[in-house]
Amino acid sequence: MARYELVKRSVALITLTNPPVNALSSAVRHAMAKSMEQALNDPKVTAVVICGENGRFCGGADIREFAGPLRGPPLVPLLDAIEAGEKPVVAAIEGVALGGGFELALVCHYCIAHFKVNHFVLKIIKAVGMSRAAKPLSSRRVSMLTTPCPPDLDALLEVVTMEVKKKARGVMAPLACIQAVRAAATMPYSKGIKRESELMATLFNSGQARALQYCFFAQRTAGKWTLPSGAQWNNSKPREIRSAAIIGLGTMGRGIVVSLARVGISVIAVESEKKLLETGKQMVIGMLERDAKRRGVSASLNLLKFTLSLQDLKDVDLVIEAVFEDMALKKRVFQELSKVCRPATLLCTNTSGLDVDALAGVTDRPHLVVGMHFFSPAHVMKLLEVVCGPRSSSETIATAMSLGKRMGKVSVAVGNCPGFVGNRMLKPYMDQATFLLEEGATPEQIDKALEDFGFAMGVFRMSDLAGLDVGWRIRKESGLTGPDVDPKNPPRRRHGRRYCPIPDMVCEQGRFGQKTGRGWYMYDKPGGTNAKPDPLIQNLLEMYRSRYAIQPRNISDQEIIERCLFALANEGFRILEDGIAARPEDIDVIYLFGYGFPRHRGGPMFYASMVGLERVLERLEHYHQAHPDVPHLEPSPLLKKLVACGSPSVQTWREHIKTMHSHL
Numbered sequence: 001m002a003r004y005e006l007v008k009r010s011v012a013l014i015t016l017t018n019p020p021v022n023a024l025s026s027a028v029r030h031a032m033a034k035s036m037e038q039a040l041n042d043p044k045v046t047a048v049v050i051c052g053e054n055g056r057f058c059g060g061a062d063i064r065e066f067a068g069p070l071r072g073p074p075l076v077p078l079l080d081a082i083e084a085g086e087k088p089v090v091a092a093i094e095g096v097a098l099g100g101g102f103e104l105a106l107v108c109h110y111c112i113a114h115f116k117v118n119h120f121v122l123k124i125i126k127a128v129g130m131s132r133a134a135k136p137l138s139s140r141r142v143s144m145l146t147t148p149c150p151p152d153l154d155a156l157l158e159v160v161t162m163e164v165k166k167k168a169r170g171v172m173a174p175l176a177c178i179q180a181v182r183a184a185a186t187m188p189y190s191k192g193i194k195r196e197s198e199l200m201a202t203l204f205n206s207g208q209a210r211a212l213q214y215c216f217f218a219q220r221t222a223g224k225w226t227l228p229s230g231a232q233w234n235n236s237k238p239r240e241i242r243s244a245a246i247i248g249l250g251t252m253g254r255g256i257v258v259s260l261a262r263v264g265i266s267v268i269a270v271e272s273e274k275k276l277l278e279t280g281k282q283m284v285i286g287m288l289e290r291d292a293k294r295r296g297v298s299a300s301l302n303l304l305k306f307t308l309s310l311q312d313l314k315d316v317d318l319v320i321e322a323v324f325e326d327m328a329l330k331k332r333v334f335q336e337l338s339k340v341c342r343p344a345t346l347l348c349t350n351t352s353g354l355d356v357d358a359l360a361g362v363t364d365r366p367h368l369v370v371g372m373h374f375f376s377p378a379h380v381m382k383l384l385e386v387v388c389g390p391r392s393s394s395e396t397i398a399t400a401m402s403l404g405k406r407m408g409k410v411s412v413a414v415g416n417c418p419g420f421v422g423n424r425m426l427k428p429y430m431d432q433a434t435f436l437l438e439e440g441a442t443p444e445q446i447d448k449a450l451e452d453f454g455f456a457m458g459v460f461r462m463s464d465l466a467g468l469d470v471g472w473r474i475r476k477e478s479g480l481t482g483p484d485v486d487p488k489n490p491p492r493r494r495h496g497r498r499y500c501p502i503p504d505m506v507c508e509q510g511r512f513g514q515k516t517g518r519g520w521y522m523y524d525k526p527g528g529t530n531a532k533p534d535p536l537i538q539n540l541l542e543m544y545r546s547r548y549a550i551q552p553r554n555i556s557d558q559e560i561i562e563r564c565l566f567a568l569a570n571e572g573f574r575i576l577e578d579g580i581a582a583r584p585e586d587i588d589v590i591y592l593f594g595y596g597f598p599r600h601r602g603g604p605m606f607y608a609s610m611v612g613l614e615r616v617l618e619r620l621e622h623y624h625q626a627h628p629d630v631p632h633l634e635p636s637p638l639l640k641k642l643v644a645c646g647s648p649s650v651q652t653w654r655e656h657i658k659t660m661h662s663h664l
């Protein structure tokens with residue numbers, strides 16, 4: 001946990017040894033305290049060096065221990081002892097120095113940030129020699145330093161506070177940091193430290209801290225995918241991918257090309273027409289050049305090839321199809337790929353919800369077919385849903401997961417069903433929002449409630465950004481609206497359940513969102529981003545309500561949050577029951593990285609657990625009773641089961657889910 005050695009007969013070297021990141025666990029703190037005592041009491045020791053094993057100084061407190069009560073010696077007295085000690089202490093920093101690890105470095109009298117380990121001992125000895133020859137230690141103690149305080153501190157912090165409140169809506173920690181900076185600038189050290197401890201205690205005991213800790217581990221859990229067959233992340237070897245092809249240079253295809261090329265993978269990009277190919281090529285080159293400039297590297301344009309011919313794909317390791325979301329078209333592409341590509345080439349589809357197994361079925365290699373659902377813009381968004389068809393091999397899944405990681409994505413393995421995890425859950429969430437419009441709410445009221453909850457964008461602003469026509473086309477294709485609707489259907493019912501036609505009416509007016517300058521809001525111009533409430537939408541809602549004799553009522557923010565978010569989580573429970581996601585953590589990671597769910601709320605499933613499953617169940621029952629024609633509000637059997645089992649912690653829900661239904 002901490003190794004103690006005497007180097008050159010006078011330097012005590014204390015090495016933190018707690019892999020993987022040398023976190024300050026109770027055992028490490030205990031060993032550190034003992035080692036420091038030994039070093040300070042040994043007359044042979046003239047200086048102390050603290051470093052971390054395996055190229056990492058210290059990743060901070062051991063977050064795993066936050067779940068329980070504090071054990072072992074606290075960190076602060078150890079830090080005080082180092083700072084006040086009469087022997088110079090040097091922090092030899094390599095890799096990370098985060099949180100408590102950073103504090104540890106700060107209280108040391110000297111810090112060396114070094115890269116070449118072979119120079120390690122030499123540098124330390126030099127630094128220690130310097131410290132002994134130089135001024136007394138008092139000038140090196142952080143508590144003795146005066147903090148510069150700008151004369152306009154209040155105004156400065158006011159501006160920063162406003163900015164933080166805008167960017168990190170509802171998040172406590174950044175605001176507490178500003179208060180800590182104020183304390184550092186205006187109070188003596190001992191009082192400032194006390195103030196910081198109070199702030200830390202407030203944060204530490206908040207639900208937000210628990211949510212953020214959960215998110216940290218959920219993200220890492222998601223990478224540890226597992227299938228009912230026993231194949232999992234640590235027993236399935238991914239293939240090495242050196243070359244890839246992208247079919248379709250629309251928005252998604254372009255983003256995927258950029259994501260691949262910037263990690264050094266050769267990419268062949270295919271389009272069906274010369275004009276589309278040329279436009280796509282120019283855009284990809286521009287995106288790569290801007291990206292390279294931002295990162296201070298040269299753009300990897302030599303890795304790109306643009307072509308109109310699928311024949312050029314015969315030797316690539318992997319193909320990602322990113323054509324229009326049309327099953328017949330995708331099937332034609334996959335049939336063609338089967339003929340053209342060598343038998344070992346992996347065939348991936350970037351679909352946002354179509355049946356991956358149906359596509360696998362038209363190929364000569366269903367075991368090498370997998371879904372890779374990127375989120376737009378694909379070179380920016382971190383989420384990747386890896387959709388495992390029933391016939392996808394473990395090697396195929398491992399390859400897609402590992403390729404996602406290589407591209408810097410947070411990859412989550414999910415099962416194959418309409419909409420997979422993310423978009424399947426989105427439907428009940430959006431349905432609730434439109435039902436609330438019918439009942440008396442406005443788009444801006446609903447968006448404000450969701451944004452106050454912490455979403456970067458409410459559901460209507462988000463839809464305007466994404467484009468309303470996409471969902472409209474899907475609804476037309478599935479016979480929910482348009483000429484194919486059975487005229488016997490009442491206007492507000494489909495398949496025996498409640499249906500809200502308002503989104504269709506908005507689209508019928510050519511209002512497709514930001515791109516047309518009109519959607520749920522109005523914008524200054526097509527492509528504008530400044531959303532303003534539109535009186536025409538208000539009129540449309542009023543006419544709609546009067547046509548269907550709906551008496552509008554006042555709807556509270558609480559009802560908006562409960563109906564939208566509990567319906568979202570309820571679908572998450574069904575997804576777990578159906579085995580489309582292996583764990584609640586996977587669902588939460590998808591919502592955090594793909595749908596802007598506020599991180600300090602932990603994701604929809606964690607949020608439900610924080611509200612209390614009993615309460616979620618009771619509210620869903622209440623709303624379902626009021627709206628019996630909305631099946632999404634009927635509490636899922638898994639939710640009921642978990643409540644009956646005493647609402648166990650989210651990390652143990654998996655034990656209550658029958659794995660026999662798994663689609664993963």
Ligand SMILES: CCC/C=C/C(=O)SCCNC(=O)CCNC(=O)[C@H](O)C(C)(C)COP(=O)([O-])OP(=O)([O-])OC[C@H]1O[C@@H](n2cnc3c(N)ncnc32)[C@H](O)[C@@H]1OP(=O)([O-])[O-]
Binds near residue numbers: 020023
């Ligand atoms: C008391 C005074 C107040 C102090 C407060 C604090 O210090 S608050 C803390 C302030 N510190 C932070 O907030 C730092 C949080 N950590 C990080 O930001 C990153 O992990 C990293 C940059 C250290 C390494 O990134 P990377 O991409 O190279 O690697 P990776 O991310 O994949 O992690 C590898 C493995 O290490 C694990 N693990 C990591 N850190 C901790 C930890 N502190 N604890 C426990 N475990 C930790 C991680 O779970 C994973 O385990 P797995 O899945 O293999 O079993």
